[in-house]
Amino acid sequence: MNAISKDVDRTDIAKGSDGSRLAKLNEWVAEVAALTRPDRIQWCDGSDAENDALIAQMLDDGTLVKLNEQTHPNSYLHRSDPDDVARVEHLTFVCTSDQDDAGPNNHWMAPTEAHAKMDALFEGCMAGRTMYVIPYCMGPIDSPLSRCGVEITDSPYVVANMRIMTRMGAPALARIEKEGAFVKGLHSTGELDPDRRFIMHFPEELAIKSFGSGYGGNALLGKKCHALRIASHQARNEGWLAEHMLILGIENPQGETHYIAAAFPSACGKTNLAMLIPPEGYRSAGWKVWTVGDDICWMRPGQDGRLYAINPEAGFFGVAPGTSEKSNPNALACLQRDAIFTNVGVTADNQPWWEGLDDGQQPAIDWRGEPYDPAKRPAAHPNSRFTVSAKACPSYSPEAENPAGVPISAIVFGGRRASLVPLVFEARDWTHGVLVGASMGSETTAAATGAVGVMRRDPMAMKPFCGYNFADYFAHWLSFDTPGAKLPKIFHVNWFRKGDDGKFLWPGFGDNIRVLEWMIGRVKGTAPAVDTPIGALPAIEGINLDGVELSSEAREKLFGYDRGGWASEFEAISDYLGEYGPRMPQRLSEEAERTASALQA
Numbered sequence: 001m002n003a004i005s006k007d008v009d010r011t012d013i014a015k016g017s018d019g020s021r022l023a024k025l026n027e028w029v030a031e032v033a034a035l036t037r038p039d040r041i042q043w044c045d046g047s048d049a050e051n052d053a054l055i056a057q058m059l060d061d062g063t064l065v066k067l068n069e070q071t072h073p074n075s076y077l078h079r080s081d082p083d084d085v086a087r088v089e090h091l092t093f094v095c096t097s098d099q100d101d102a103g104p105n106n107h108w109m110a111p112t113e114a115h116a117k118m119d120a121l122f123e124g125c126m127a128g129r130t131m132y133v134i135p136y137c138m139g140p141i142d143s144p145l146s147r148c149g150v151e152i153t154d155s156p157y158v159v160a161n162m163r164i165m166t167r168m169g170a171p172a173l174a175r176i177e178k179e180g181a182f183v184k185g186l187h188s189t190g191e192l193d194p195d196r197r198f199i200m201h202f203p204e205e206l207a208i209k210s211f212g213s214g215y216g217g218n219a220l221l222g223k224k225c226h227a228l229r230i231a232s233h234q235a236r237n238e239g240w241l242a243e244h245m246l247i248l249g250i251e252n253p254q255g256e257t258h259y260i261a262a263a264f265p266s267a268c269g270k271t272n273l274a275m276l277i278p279p280e281g282y283r284s285a286g287w288k289v290w291t292v293g294d295d296i297c298w299m300r301p302g303q304d305g306r307l308y309a310i311n312p313e314a315g316f317f318g319v320a321p322g323t324s325e326k327s328n329p330n331a332l333a334c335l336q337r338d339a340i341f342t343n344v345g346v347t348a349d350n351q352p353w354w355e356g357l358d359d360g361q362q363p364a365i366d367w368r369g370e371p372y373d374p375a376k377r378p379a380a381h382p383n384s385r386f387t388v389s390a391k392a393c394p395s396y397s398p399e400a401e402n403p404a405g406v407p408i409s410a411i412v413f414g415g416r417r418a419s420l421v422p423l424v425f426e427a428r429d430w431t432h433g434v435l436v437g438a439s440m441g442s443e444t445t446a447a448a449t450g451a452v453g454v455m456r457r458d459p460m461a462m463k464p465f466c467g468y469n470f471a472d473y474f475a476h477w478l479s480f481d482t483p484g485a486k487l488p489k490i491f492h493v494n495w496f497r498k499g500d501d502g503k504f505l506w507p508g509f510g511d512n513i514r515v516l517e518w519m520i521g522r523v524k525g526t527a528p529a530v531d532t533p534i535g536a537l538p539a540i541e542g543i544n545l546d547g548v549e550l551s552s553e554a555r556e557k558l559f560g561y562d563r564g565g566w567a568s569e570f571e572a573i574s575d576y577l578g579e580y581g582p583r584m585p586q587r588l589s590e591e592a593e594r595t596a597s598a599l600q601a
């Protein structure tokens with residue numbers, strides 16, 4: 001157990017000692033207990049003993065199934081309710097007093113109405129159950145960029161996952177006692193009735209209420225609810241950014257490391273990029289990619305004017321299907337022990353299994369716990385997950401624990417685009433880069449929607465996660481461009497361009513380091529580029545393509561640009577941005593017009 005936890009007298013906390021900086025927390029816990037009426041209240045300290053007891057209890061009641069101890073020590077499978085397997089955007093609300101503050105990008109409900117609705121659902125919902133109080137810290141425990149929260153839940157599965165995904169327990173409680181401030185998250189799995197399921201955010205109160213789902217994004221409140229929706233609102237007020245971005249470090253043979261933050265919509269391989277292993281030629285030359293985070297990035301200007309970033313999370317809650325020795329060996333290495341799997345299949349000898357694992361084994365039981373029948377359903381749910389500590393990742397950056405964060409040299413936006421969009425381009429300046437982020441789009445895959453190849457705009461990959469009006473969000477991004485700011489360069493990438501034969505033109509995966517190398521060359525002023533109206537494209541001699549075989553069609557499509565196609569794209573972009581109405585910053589519309597007219601010229 002952590003030393004700090006010994007200083008905390010839990011009996012005293014539960015009583016709510018006067019004058020204590022924890023009084024606010026104790027009062028809230030008492031209030032919630034009076035509403036939800038649990039049989040027991042358990043304050044979580046994050047200790048091994050506490051975790052062992054929770055795991056034993058979940059094995060006993062069937063919440064968890066133990067996996068093969070020889071091949072996957074200390075690893076477990078959770079099968080969720082079959083109707084509770086993903087985030088539910090249509091039931092996710094941002095409850096600001098003024099509807100315009102939530103914006104057209106969010107579902108909105110008035111705070112009083114939302115509280116009344118949720119409190120009715122929560123009334124007595126924990127009767128016969130244990131209420132867990134989980135103090136947690138998003139970000140390194142000693143970082144000024146970190147923020148704390150407390151999640152109250154009746155789900156031991158949530159406790160076990162929060163223990164991996166956040167800095168949970170006694171040290172977080174000690175920080176809350178020192179600061180007095182925390183985000184209040186209330187969660188109950190309820191009866192898992194899809195008609196009585198809501199995820200409500202109250203950014204003005206720094207509060208979250210989530211009922212009726214045990215699924216990660218709806219139930220692990222530190223992640224999407226706190227670290228993105230609530231934090232984005234807080235970040236605007238306090239002058240920082242809470243983004244849906246991976247963070248990686250790229251180390252060159254001279255031993256210099258540059259940090260890159262990158263935003264992609266779902267199904268673009270964010271976790272794979274965050275854990276990239278360079279191709280052999282690069283590795284032997286001394287290149288290395290370090291993983292800081294795979295999903296969320298909090299960044300703010302430092303004393304020197306640069307943006308400094310932390311990963312607020314402590315683990316990975318990644319999509320299992322498609323994770324293989326080829327696509328992501330580092331992720332696979334993380335999953336050999338101490339992992340929780342949700343909704344994957346299992347082999348006859350009880351090893352976790354998913355589509356695209358490609359290890360030569362076969363599934364015996366599917367994610368519903370039934371004998372595997374390919375005619376019925378895939379073995380693993382397409383949104384099945386692993387939860388694992390970041391420390392288990394072979395490429396985990398030691399700098400990820402640096403309380404000062406890492407300085408960001410480049411911000412990358414990207415999407416899945418079969419046509420038009422080249423492999424990489426660089427924005428002219430910050431304003432143009434914000435436009436590039438705001439106009440991001442990606443084509444859907446079967447895993448996400450069933451409808452394949454439909455273009456969805458997803459500004460900065462924040463469409464489901466921005467806790468306030470997108471027009472205000474773009475203005476906030478623009479506001480970082482101040483005298484003295486040493487902002488990162490902004491790029492756009494597309495690993496998914498296809499040829500006329502429908503095949504991918506770029507090898508992707510480890511070879512993406514070639515694109516990252518060009519970006520860092522641009523940051524340092526050494527890599528050549530060609531200016532175009534959409535931004536700067538790599539000069540063909542400026543990007544290392546040794547060992548990559550590209551047809552002339554591939555070269556043309558990956559490194560060229562189609563003026564007519566982009567002119568149409570910019571019409572679509574103006575229409576899309578127009579949907580955000582009169583609150584849209586004029587600087588952004590002007591930037592779009594500037595590009596559009598350059599394309600006409």
Ligand code: TSX
Nearest residue numbers: 267268269272273276495504506507508509512
């Ligand atoms: O994650 C991906 N990345 C980023 C990796 C660092 N994926 C998987 C996306 C689904 C989550 C990719 N898929 C990437 C990519 O760069 N590129 C592609 C498309 C692609 C697929 C297969 C091949 C090449 C490109 N080639 C062969 O299978 C041989």
Ligand code: MN
Nearest residue numbers: 244294295296
């Ligand atoms: Mn995400």
